[in-house]
Amino acid sequence: MTTVMMEKVNVKEQAIKAKKAAKSLSLLTTEEKNEALLILANTLESNYETILTSNEKDLEKGREKGYDDAYMDRLSLSKERVFEFAQGLREVAELDDPTGIIDSDWTLENGLNVQKVTVPLGVIGMIYEARPNVTVDATGLALKSGNAIVLKGGSSAINSNKAIVEVMHRGLEETKIPKEAVQFIASTDREATQQLFTMKEHIDVLIPRGGGSLIQAVVNNATVPVLETGVGNCHIYIDKEADVKKALDILVNAKTDRPAVCNAVETAIVHTEWLKANQHALIQAFKENGIKVHGDEKAVRLIPGAVPANDEDWANEYLSTDIAVKTVNDVMEAVDHIEQYGTKHSEAIITENNETADMFMKLVDAAALYHNASTRFTDGSALGFGAEIGISTQKLHARGPMGLPALTTVKYKMNGNGQIR
Template sequence: MTVMNKVNVEEQAILAKKAAKILSLLSTEEKNAALLTLADVLDAEYETILTANKEDLENGRKKGYDDAYMDRLTLTKERVEEFAQGLRDVAKLEDPTGIVNSDWTLDNGLNVQKITVPLGVIGMIYEARPNVTVDASGLALKSGNAIVLKGGSSAIHSNKQIVDVIHRGLEQTKIPKEAVQFIASTDREATQQLFTMKKHIDVLIPRGGGSLIQAVVNNATVPVLETGVGNCHIYIDAEADVNKALAILVNAKTDRPAVCNAAETAIIHKDWLDTNKDALTQTLKENNIAVHGDELAVKVIPGAVSAGEDDWANEYLSTDIAIKTVNNVEEAIDHIDAYGTKHSEAIITENKETADTFMKLVDAAALYHNASTRFTDGSALGFGAEIGISTQKLHARGPMGLPALTTIKYMMNGNGQTR
């Protein structure tokens, strides 16, 4: 399969904008029918997608990508079925457009309605996860938006094939295939061009590592819905139940270490560590979790290595974890304030007052009391697929499902009123 290195990005954006006009007129039933058709076509053509994915995986092995990166890049029949099912799940969700949020009539008889509408054309820039191609397309189409996709070069063959399949599916529906555009180029100029097409692109959403996100935020003239990396913390309080704490820590660290809602640092109250150091050590050993700890953690946990300043800010994306010991919840919050990325933070404690303090004072998009950070996910929280997890505070925050891909219009109906 050949990959184009020169594409007309502006032409693709213009086609997407025209398609968005058509898409905005379609009914919920027509959009849902299209999503179900796409899911069926993806299931039927999974072998062509896996064949393309093999080429990306081979290139990844030659370039020496680490295990976490290769896991994000890898597709299987089961994973293709999962993101096809994700489209079916999105089809079941309430249409976020056309909802009347407010309705009132002025003294002069002018009726005012505040109504949700699509954003228009979404630009999506992402790295090694081919599933994002499907998730983002499905959410965009259901919310009445066209989308211009720019995936990373490491997944170029997988993404191009997935979009080819999506286009064949859309040809069987009321949605024009031009509503999903893929920039099939490894040329950085194509990405830079996408940054600046404010005339055609309504919003940019970056999804990937910190360097990608900052490149978009710092260089784009198009409005950006900022997603964030996940340096997530589990704070184990002095009054934490040992079984809950260990089970949550293991799940948050090892279920899928390469995802952004995995825990990267455990902050442990010194009293809890003193009482439960043997159980903690055994649990870490059984789950092959490598520890980078502060002075006390290194002293009591066999095999732990001393943590440097970088360890507190590191998104390991592996089964490594940093361990910081503290005297109280205030010290835990201070550490999170210093090193957290405002993504997902958890406290394990049986003390409600301590939990309330943590939940109110920690600044993050998602907070958990006695639960794993792994639930910061659109599907896990009942949103269907997600287009990303926003760590900013404007427009949308946390897992961004369908409502995050809408804006509002004020629609006024009168009978000749003038001012």
């Protein structure tokens, strides 16, 4: 039997184990699930040194392969980061249980009672890239919502993810949750990922989280239903009636707070009148924060050091301190530009004119829209959801930051007393 065949069998066996464990999860109480999450948090913290030792192996490989700073930042762990995602589990434990909620309840004329009740999806297949924290966030949300999870992280974080899951398995042994509910595919072979695409009888939903190529590979090839997360080519439109301080503070925050994340702004769309009036302030903000500008003809003319932008720049998710700058004459031009190049993730308008803001909000098609606020808030924890499993840019089932409710579906339960039709 070849190595690939062995991997196929093993991946299938892991999915079957997860499916079986999901049945056990559905019988647990909220208190039992919460207790398990708290134990996992403590176990991660007490074993952080083991996790960091494994993470250093991944970082060393990353340095050898010449990964850029943004990628290395997503890959890197520290004691503080391990404690942060452990704390995230505690926060998830404090959230309301999304399962077993009676969404609606009615009785038919024949006396048959009908209840629409929230239930877990079942088994979640999570396919993701560099960030090891996703291993913990996704697991916590899955277990709290009563789902088993099959994790397939990227090869660049294989050692970190393997160590994290081993530590969590140690913790689960002290809980009512079977450790089989958390499966990690410890393979760097893409064939293992491909196998998950077609395991419809064992996996209920796939969630890809990472770059555009990964997401599209899953969407285009999977026979398992996909909850599509999206890349973030996010825009901020600075209207002619934008407050200068608000505009600059928001733009700098959205670009530089964490440039390598999907809710960072990648394009500033600036009204020509505002740019002429506040040219020097904008130039100073770019200079002080090390922001490199790729601009249209007018932006290049007015902003020293700016380089000409092309179609690739308008569509680019830089994940760095580079930014594209597009000049427009009104809000409709801004909307049209976003329609052409946006990824339906997060879009913002800075203006003191509420009518203009309202028009922008109604016309722009995106999961998250902001008026006079940074796009950096498109995040499960920032919006009060606890940890998130990803940000959906599609329109069916879930959209925007996906917290616990997005990991449930419904059952209709009918209670009768002998009714027949």
